[in-house]
Amino acid sequence: MKTTFTFSSALALFAGLASVANAHTYLSKLNIAGTQYDEGVCIRPYPSNRNFPVKDPSSSDMTCGVGGLSSTAAKTCPVAAGSKITVEWHHDNASDSDDVIDITHMGPCLVYMAPLSSNGKGDVWFKVFEDGYDASSNQWCVNKIRANHGKLDITIPSDIKAGDYLLRTEVIALHESDTDYASNSARGSQYYPNCAQVSVTGSGAAVPVGHAIPGIYKTNSPGIIFDLYSSYNSYPIPGPAVYVAGSAAPAPVVSSSSETEYTTTTAAAVTTTAATTTSSSVESYSATTSTTVTSAVQSYATTSTTESSSVEIYSNTIAQTPAAPISSAPGSHHSTVTVYVNKCH
Ligand SMILES: [Cu+2]
Numbered sequence: 511m512k513t514t515f516t517f518s519s520a521l522a523l524f525a526g527l528a529s530v531a532n533a534h535t536y537l538s539k540l541n542i543a544g545t546q547y548d549e550g551v552c553i554r555p556y557p558s559n560r561n562f563p564v565k566d567p568s569s570s571d572m573t574c575g576v577g578g579l580s581s582t583a584a585k586t587c588p589v590a591a592g593s594k595i596t597v598e599w600h601h602d603n604a605s606d607s608d609d610v611i612d613i614t615h616m617g618p619c620l621v622y623m624a625p626l627s628s629n630g631k632g633d634v635w636f637k638v639f640e641d642g643y644d645a646s647s648n649q650w651c652v653n654k655i656r657a658n659h660g661k662l663d664i665t666i667p668s669d670i671k672a673g674d675y676l677l678r679t680e681v682i683a684l685h686e687s688d689t690d691y692a693s694n695s696a697r698g699s700q701y702y703p704n705c706a707q708v709s710v711t712g713s714g715a716a717v718p719v720g721h722a723i724p725g726i727y728k729t730n731s732p733g734i735i736f737d738l739y740s741s742y743n744s745y746p747i748p749g750p751a752v753y754v755a756g757s758a759a760p761a762p763v764v765s766s767s768s769e770t771e772y773t774t775t776t777a778a779a780v781t782t783t784a785a786t787t788t789s790s791s792v793e794s795y796s797a798t799t800s801t802t803v804t805s806a807v808q809s810y811a812t813t814s815t816t817e818s819s820s821v822e823i824y825s826n827t828i829a830q831t832p833a834a835p836i837s838s839a840p841g842s843h844h845s846t847v848t849v850y851v852n853k854c855h
Pocket residue numbers: 528529532533534535563612615683700
């Protein structure tokens with residue numbers, strides 16, 4: 511439970527004055543697999559006002575910050591799918607004595623990715639990280655990065671398709687968010703978006719559903735309108751849900767002809783379950799017993815020449831997280847099973 515602030519109007523006034531001062535933040539460094547990349551290397555270089563906020567959530571500056579769409583980083587830094595990387599914000603300069611972001615600027619941290627080829631335009635952005643407010647510790651993400659010299663660990667989704675991406679980091683400062691920017695452009699949320707270029711390696715094939723930035727936030731969205739000076743014990747993080755590996759819409763694993771062959775082999779026993787499983791690297795089927803599915807998959811495996819080496823069978827009916835393989839639970843009866851046919855590259 512958060513401590514309730516008193517003197518809220520005085521605080522709000524102070525916060526407003528603080529924002530006039532140069533009390534902002536910018537993405538300063540990336541640390542990937544032990545290598546540190548400074549601003550301009552794979553973080554897109556900034557114009558002079560590198561730590562200034564974006565105020566209008568419909569502005570094209572929301573995509574990658576001011577100047578971020580027209581600048582290009584020197585490199586596109588390699589990062590393995592599923593690996594943890596560290597992003598690092600600073601206020602004035604990239605030193606450990608820097609205050610990262612002003613204490614008044616409480617709010618969430620969010621990270622999005624989009625294919626680099628889009629340059630951030632269109633319905634291309636998927637969220638890979640968010641951290642808002644933890645009532646049990648009364649900590650905002652901003653508290654955490656301030657306490658950790660600007661550093662925040664995030665994980666690249668393990669199953670996204672290899673290739674070049676924009677990595678968009680964002681802090682939203684809420685010290686003036688009690689007022690809708692649309693009604694008073696001197697107030698409203700302050701967005702600190704920045705973009706880096708990374709090249710994801712791995713064998714994944716997932717293409718998460720994308721969203722447009724600008725577009726994900728309205729001036730009056732929950733979490734964009736938020737009274738930091740009221741009593742609260744939760745915070746609704748704005749934007750789409752974080753992409754969970756394995757939850758992308760399935761991309762076809764088998765060609766339609768071999769899929770026909772597969773279902774024909776098993777006659778009525780196996781039916782495709784639309785949208786049960788959502789990773790693009792798996793295909794989902796269900797049937798009435800494990801035995802039928804096992805034989806169906808074995809049949810599929812022997813008739814498919816390209817993807818037979820990684821057929822796995824799981825007993826889970828909901829596809830988010832595969833349960834134990836059926837083969838490891840002999841004798842158990844499954845009223846419904848889901849078969850994951852892992853795509854092999
Ligand atoms: Cu500021």
